[in-house]
Amino acid sequence: MQRWISVIVVLMLIVLVIGLTMPAVEQTRQEARRSHSKYNLKQIGLAVHNYHDAHKCLPPGGVIREDDVALHGWITMLLPYFDQNDDYLRINYQVPWDQDRNRAVLEQSRSLFLIPGNFSRFTSQGYGLTNYLGNPNLLYRNSNVTFEQMSNGTSHTWLAGEVAGNFQPWGYPFNWRPLGTKLCDGPNSFGHPPWQGGHLLFADGSVTFFSENTSDVILEKFAAAPPVPTAEQTQVPDRTFETGGFSWNNQSLQSDPQAEQLYYVHVLSGQTDQPLRIEVYSKINLEQVPDLPKLRGPDFLFVVDKNTDIAEALQATSLPKSASPEQLQHNAELLKNLQERLPE
Incomplete structure (x- = not known):
């Protein structure tokens, strides 16, 4: 009987130790994911700067024809600057992004466009997802914004950030979203709820983490930073992609x-x-x-x-x-x- 009591005590101690260490392990894991996501945004910022150096403007938010047919988006335009020029050259830019001839590239899931720990990687149609969306003041229909137009300064003008949900294909030509006045406030907001906040990439290439308790006044100032396009230029289709487990x-x-x-x-x-x-x-x-x-x-x-x-x-x-x-x-x-x- 004494032996079994000793075994039970040892097992209880093991369970207690595991219970005490698990939160620390999870915290370490989340910190690593936060660091990786920040790195992803820095890479996106570097690619945007290299694109600007080559073209003297930011990539268009989406290339939309005069007949309103959507072709390709800003993330696709950055592929050569992510050292993915081979895939960039395989895309046919004269036909819409979701045509069968472009699927072999746009179905690919790319870790650079995903927040680590988000296990949704594809839509129900099989397109690879992005967890980062752009600033509609800078990336919109057929846009060609320059750094010089950012009169608040590039360090005070946000460029892109982590989104909380309603993820979109990285090849979608409408990958922008209004910042809103609160982070982690539902699937249409910015931020990453497990972190109780989220990262924003600024036009100077810096990345800053903001708490979900960040003042709405601060976010409103970021959202209003010029240049400011028309509502027609930032209009997006009423479309939600089904994601999760595909x-x-x-x-x-x-x-x-x-x-x-x-x-x-x-x-x-x-x-x-x-x-x-x-x-x-x-x-x-x-x-x-x-x-x-x-x-x-x-x-x-x-x-x-x-x-x-x-x-x-x-x-x-x-x-x-x-x-x-x-x-x-x-x-x-x-x-x-x-x-x-x-x-x-």
């Missing part, structure tokens, strides 16, 4: 391993294994073409929906030239099985 997985399709092209199916799913979107791609077989420039990425072939004729879609690609009849049949069956599980 992820992509790849499955190889069978073909000749010695061929110059390889093929795979790109499957988006939610918290269950049910496919939500099915895309088929080809890519260069680097073992056969090792000297291919890095710029060449995967090529979008087709999307599978409930009405897709799988056999016909496969025949319209180069896959039949690289696969045996048996392999082609296997691939068709794999895609049909996925197709049958798509939601109605």
